Amino acid sequence: MPITPDQQAEIDTLRANPQPTLRATAPGMEAHLYKAYDVLDHGFIRVIDYMGDDAAICQAARVSYGKGTKSVQNDEGLIRYLMRHWHSTPFEMCEIKLHVKLPVFVARQWIRHRTANVNEYSARYSILDREFYIPAPEHLAAQSVINNQGRGEALTGDEAARVLAYLKDDAARCYDHYAEMISDEGQQGLARELARMNLPANIYTQWYWKVDLHNLFHFLRLRADSHAQYEIRVYADEICKVVADWVPAAYGAFEDYRMGGATLSGKAIDCVRRMLKGEVVTQETSGMSKGEWREFEGVIG
Amino acid sequence: MPITPDQQAEIDTLRANPQPTLRATAPGMEAHLYKAYDVLDHGFIRVIDYMGDDAAICQAARVSYGKGTKSVQNDEGLIRYLMRHWHSTPFEMCEIKLHVKLPVFVARQWIRHRTANVNEYSARYSILDREFYIPAPEHLAAQSVINNQGRGEALTGDEAARVLAYLKDDAARCYDHYAEMISDEGQQGLARELARMNLPANIYTQWYWKVDLHNLFHFLRLRADSHAQYEIRVYADEICKVVADWVPAAYGAFEDYRMGGATLSGKAIDCVRRMLKGEVVTQETSGMSKGEWREFEGVIG
Amino acid sequence: MPITPDQQAEIDTLRANPQPTLRATAPGMEAHLYKAYDVLDHGFIRVIDYMGDDAAICQAARVSYGKGTKSVQNDEGLIRYLMRHWHSTPFEMCEIKLHVKLPVFVARQWIRHRTANVNEYSARYSILDREFYIPAPEHLAAQSVINNQGRGEALTGDEAARVLAYLKDDAARCYDHYAEMISDEGQQGLARELARMNLPANIYTQWYWKVDLHNLFHFLRLRADSHAQYEIRVYADEICKVVADWVPAAYGAFEDYRMGGATLSGKAIDCVRRMLKGEVVTQETSGMSKGEWREFEGVIG
Amino acid sequence: MPITPDQQAEIDTLRANPQPTLRATAPGMEAHLYKAYDVLDHGFIRVIDYMGDDAAICQAARVSYGKGTKSVQNDEGLIRYLMRHWHSTPFEMCEIKLHVKLPVFVARQWIRHRTANVNEYSARYSILDREFYIPAPEHLAAQSVINNQGRGEALTGDEAARVLAYLKDDAARCYDHYAEMISDEGQQGLARELARMNLPANIYTQWYWKVDLHNLFHFLRLRADSHAQYEIRVYADEICKVVADWVPAAYGAFEDYRMGGATLSGKAIDCVRRMLKGEVVTQETSGMSKGEWREFEGVIG
Incomplete structure (x- = not known):
């Protein structure tokens, strides 16, 4: 269970308390704010904040004073034009902040997208929770025989059982020793910044991740792609859903020109x-x- | 007059229409939204949007679920600690979007700050307005005799009058010819992307500029500094005022540790x-x- | 004439003095080092330094110890694979540093590419030279009647003559006044940082510009494109020639997949x-x- | 042993084969090229390539044609001035490319420096080596009792022995199971991209890391600092040594104004x-x- 009752209560409190604002608001996004959407066995994504909407993209492209007098239809046409012609700066005018809980090996892929702001839970300073990603049986995939960087069918039978046992037992033992090493009961206790090195890459971490819409689309194009590793793709898929509700016109153009498109040589x-x-x-x-x-x-x- | 009555009416409309939001709001910043604050003779800055507040900085630093249970006093202490120890990422969790009208030679300095998002009014696509920066007499400074990159006292008498006449007349003549060259009355009309090259660097342009708080502080430290050119410093000074109302604790720490501080070798x-x-x-x-x-x-x- | 005899002598000296190095060298690029290639009427590009070659791209992609034992043919295949599948980081392992002389209105477009390092000649500190871009008759284009951001046919007859006269006379007069304002003979002399605002956007500036190969390809795709403004495209075209000699395999892949390719929705x-x-x-x-x-x-x- | 005889032979070959170049060369750096400098028990840093030297910093600051006619002493004065007044762009004109072998938990700190180019060994594609960081006894530090994010004295006696045994045994067992899970002998074999999640954070990875001198100095100021975690500080210390030989004037200014300096509020x-x-x-x-x-x-x- 990714979220504890206490955490859920904090989220409910935040959602119960609307404030008036003069900023652009996206009703479709307000409905998502703070809620935790489950990903994998213990992970989630939560929208913490956002800036801008479809109209803000057009307003910046036009460098206009108000929202502009253009119709929604004109806005959509402009957005599609901007996307088609690789005008990236208007999309940079929207921003999203997410709270993400994810396994460390997924976080290591994710962080390669450098044009974003990140604050990660510090294992130098704090103690990590005892939560590990253990693949569901249908995702316990064999190495692909045609692609060094891909997966084949799911493992079955004894092999699947043995793999699952290794993953569970090793994670449990490593965490037990981690907890024992940092304990200060009857001993000095190892520094947290050292003890963490005993934890395997399927342990969960969490971070605040903030990114503009242009760079988010770039992330989604690569990570929601069918060639991306399943364990990061499910995060990208979940993010796609909230983005579709946030900036429907921009997301529609993204789907047509990027996700559904192809580059020919x-x-x-x-x-x-x-x-x-x-x-x-x-x-x-x-x-x-x-x-x-x-x-x-x-x-x- | 930087803002026309029509533009002011658009601004008033935007300010008359609060919407409920579940996002973090900064009341001090809501009071500034959309308003145009005059800078130089025809320029302004306007806050178009913002994301986050002092609490959001702490929330990201703690990677917490809600606003945290910490007091405002604790938040301020944490923010001062983060600023003192050069922890930049929590400040990156706040974002501001400005609409700025400014002379081209100021824009050329400003754009050197690369970690920001910009959409500028396009002189390839559109026709620039007939507005030029002409220094007030007290800012018509002589070249410094001790610093190649600085100013001395204001010019006086004939020399001041001659300089002002040059600046005004040359701008007027160049713009007249610009307008005549692009006119399509009785002629083909020169391409806008070419005609603009006849315009001097004191013509006004405008842009949407979006930046996170950490990078904004870096900009302000350099551009609100007493060694910055006066014509960009007045923009930075005006931005300082709205930032002080937006994130008072962060701005206070910035003033003490950055603007008021000094690095010793x-x-x-x-x-x-x-x-x-x-x-x-x-x-x-x-x-x-x-x-x-x-x-x-x-x-x- | 973009280069003075003194400058040419400095260049010749640099080219006359090879040093031994253990670094990867690209013979095709050594032939270009320091030479000034003319662009427009007073501009140029010069390669000042470079890092890496085709093999360095592969070496980084493989994270290998030496140059690897792979053949040139394998390297080319790998480079094409990387380009086709949008693997950008190996191309970031090559770097180029250029010295560019260009009109200010071109510089203003160019600088929008933020992922690069720039040092521009400072008009706060120094005095700009009396050199302006005046289009050749065949590039004195009319505004496009179908595309707000494009050009039509070249102007002819009286209109062309009038436009040329305006561009030349206004530049000359503005520069005369600039020189007169900053003069300290018999007067205080206006601060350079102010006087520069009287100069039109066709005056030449110059800068050192350093960029990695991935971001350079992005720049070239947009600026060597047929829709780019002619005055920046000629710089991009000239850079393409030296890149083709520097990293032939990468440039070939770029030509096929980017410049010659197209994205379909x-x-x-x-x-x-x-x-x-x-x-x-x-x-x-x-x-x-x-x-x-x-x-x-x-x-x- | 960080380097195998085969790898050393490749390095020796590269070092035996100087080529003539017209580029700026730094003799102090040539002496370091390709050599592996040991860090921790199995790690290293190696300089793979570099661009620029002290003179290149000054040349870019002056936007000059040749190396300039200034003396070395003038260059040093200019470099100190640039450093003291936070002029960052001239330092960005130098670039270095390193090959680094380092534990994953160190890599996770390192990668937070976003303004750099990275190609990491892929554990999706390849099989990781059986090498883990096990602290030397004197670095097996207790948790600090005054600083949540720091270390106290080294553990001793039974506690130290127990911790070492856990770290060694858990790493060995996790790797054994990793190897067994990916084996395709008599079974399908788990996908590498999944199996890697069983490996603890003290396993070694390696990457090519390229960064400009300004951003490298920023990295070194934070990571060679006495408050940095020991396991990353030793990498920063080793890099400091090669930088001191590469750009002695810039490194001297960095030592005086950054490493040895302090910011007062x-x-x-x-x-x-x-x-x-x-x-x-x-x-x-x-x-x-x-x-x-x-x-x-x-x-x-």
């Missing part, structure tokens, strides 16, 4: 043109490598 | 120690260059 | 699939707006 | 002034909190 465009003229193009006559051709076939169906 | 600390023991230290015995010693004397009074 | 991919199955798709049945459809037709020829 | 400066006038100032009359006063006493000795 010069060679690939040439092949499409030839194929549309009726030519039968094969990998051999395409000028592409086998890998590129396979990916190209994936795009054109 | 290892040599300077050594001199202070010797002086406190009663030694008479001179530039010659200090190990410092003349420039360093002069600055050191400025610090210790 | 989800809707566009769907249309391609339908068209390849023999369906006649029109704008009306495509689900795209007129603008999107026109751009789509441009891609598929 | 407005209150602290006021106290110094009063004390220099002969007043006896105590914490009670200083206006400072107890924590601030203690730190202030540390500065003034």
Whole structure:
């Protein structure tokens, strides 16, 4: 259970107390504020704050004084134009702050996105909770035999049972020793900043993560992608849902031009043109490598 | 007059329409939202949006669920501790968005602060207004004779009059020709992206500028400093006022540790120690260059 | 003439004095070092320094100890794979430092690329040279009648002559007054930081600009694009030439996947699939707006 | 042993093969290139590449054509001036690329410095080596009783032995199970991206890390500081040594103004002034909190 009753009570208190503001508000996002959405076995994402909405993107693009006199339809057209033509700065005018609880090995991937602000729970200063990610059976995947960086089918039978036992037992033992090492009962107690090194990478950490909408879209494009590791993809998927409610027009454009789109190389465009003229193009006559051709076939169906 | 009646009406409309929100609100900042504060002869700053408050800084530093149960006094102590020990990430959790109207030569200094988001009014796309910065007589300063990068006393008499006439006439003539070149009456009309190159650097531009509190403090430390050029310092001074109302505890710590503080070199600390023991230290015995010693004397009074 | 004989002599001296180094060297780039390549009427680009080569990209991607035992062919395949799959960090391992002389209005566009290091000639501290960009007749373009942010045909006849006269005369007069205002002969002399505001945006400035290869490719994709303003595109084109000699494999991949490639939206991919199955798709049945459809037709020829 | 004989042979090959270059070279740095300097029990730092030297800092600050005609002494004075007045951009003109092998919990601190380029060894793609950081007895520190984020004396006797046994045994067992889980002998084999989560935070990883000199100095100021965790400080200390040989003037200024310097608050400066006038100032009359006063006493000795 990711959230304790005490924590839930704090969240309920925050949600019970609206204040008047003159800032742009996004009703779809207000409905999400502070709530914890479960991810994996002990993780969550929570929206802590946000700045801006679809109209704010357009207002910045136009450098206008008020909300502008343009209609919602015009705003959507402008947003789609901006997205299509890689105008990134208007999307940077929206900002979101999330509270995320996630396994350390996921956090290590996540932090590679540098254009964001982060405050992580400090294991130098504080004691980590006894919570570890243990994959559900259907996610206990075998190494892919065709892609060094991918997964195959889920493990089954004895092998699955043995793996689960290792993951659970090792995490439990490492945590027991961690707790014992830092204990100051009848001993000095090891420094927390040292003891933490005994904890495996499936232990949960948490952080506040703040990012602008342009960089969030970049994160989501890479991490909500089908090639991303499952354990970070589920976080990205959950974030996608709240973003869709926050800035519906921008999210719609993102879905069409980024998530649902594809970049074709010069060679690939040439092949499409030839194929549309009726030519039968094969990998051999395409000028592409086998890998590129396979990916190209994936795009054109 | 920086703001037209139409623009003021748009601002009034925005200020007349509070909405409920569950986000952290800063009452001191709500009072500033959208209002235009005059800077120089035609410029202004306006707060368009903000995220977070003093409590949000502490909440992120503690990675806590609610606002925390700590008192305001504890929050202030924590904020001072964070500022003193150069913990920058909690301050990054607050964000501000400004609408700024400013001369181009000021904009060119400002933009050197890279860790911010900007959307500038496009002179490729739109026509610039006929507004130029002309210094008030008391700011028509002579070149400093001791500092290549500074100012001396204000010019007077004929010289002042001649300079003002040049600045006004050249701006007027350049703008007249700009307007004539882009006109499509009876001619094709020069492309706006080319015509703009005829405009001098005292013409006003405007932009939306969004920045986090840590990077804003860095900007203010450099640009509200007495060595900054007057024409950017007045913008920084005006921003300081709204920040003081937005995050009073953080701004107080910033004033004490950054604006009012000073960094001493290892040599300077050594001199202070010797002086406190009663030694008479001179530039010659200090190990410092003349420039360093002069600055050191400025610090210790 | 962008370079004076004295400057050329300094460049020749630098080029006459090779030193042994153990670092990765790119022979194609050594041939360019320090040389000034003319751009526009008084501008140039010069390569001042570089770090890394094609092999360094692969070495970082593999986190290997030496240059690796892989062949050049393998390296090229890996580089194409990295570029195709948006792996940006290995390209960040190469760095280039340029000295650029360029008109101020071009510099204002250029500086919007924030992920770079810049040192610009200071007009607060120093006196700017009397050099202005005056377009060649064939680049004196009219405003586009279909695109607010574009150009049409070149102006002709009286209009062209009038525009050229304005640009030249206004620049000359503004500079004369600038020089007169800062003069300390028989007067105090206006502060340089103020006098510069009388100078139009076609005056030349110069800077040192340092950027990693990933961010340089991003810059080149936007600024060497046919929609970029001509006056910045010619700088991007010149930089492309030296990059092609520096990291031939990376540049080749960039050309194929970025410059020569195109991003299709989800809707566009769907249309391609339908068209390849023999369906006649029109704008009306495509689900795209007129603008999107026109751009789509441009891609598929 | 951090480096295998094969790896050492690769390094020797690289060092045996100087090439001529026209770029700025730093002889002090050439002597370090590629060599592995041991840190902790299995870690190291290696300089892979560098760009620029002391003269390059000055050249960029002056935006000059050649190396400039200034003497080395003038260069040092300029560098000290730039450092003292927080001119950061000239220092950004130098760049260094390191290959670092380090425990994961150190890597997690290190990566918080976002303004750098990183390529880390991928545990999704590859298999990690069986190497763990086990503190030397003198670094097996107890938790500090006065600072939640610090260390006290080294553990001794039974407690020390027990802690060492836990760290060694848990690491060994976790790695054994990791290896067993990913094995494909007689079973499918767990995906590497999952199996890695069983590994504790003292396992070694490695990366290529590239950073400019300004941001490196910022990193070193925080991480070579006496309050930094010992396990990252030893990396910072080792980097300091190579930087001192690379850019001696800049490193000297860094030592005097940053590492050896201190920032005094407005209150602290006021106290110094009063004390220099002969007043006896105590914490009670200083206006400072107890924590601030203690730190202030540390500065003034």
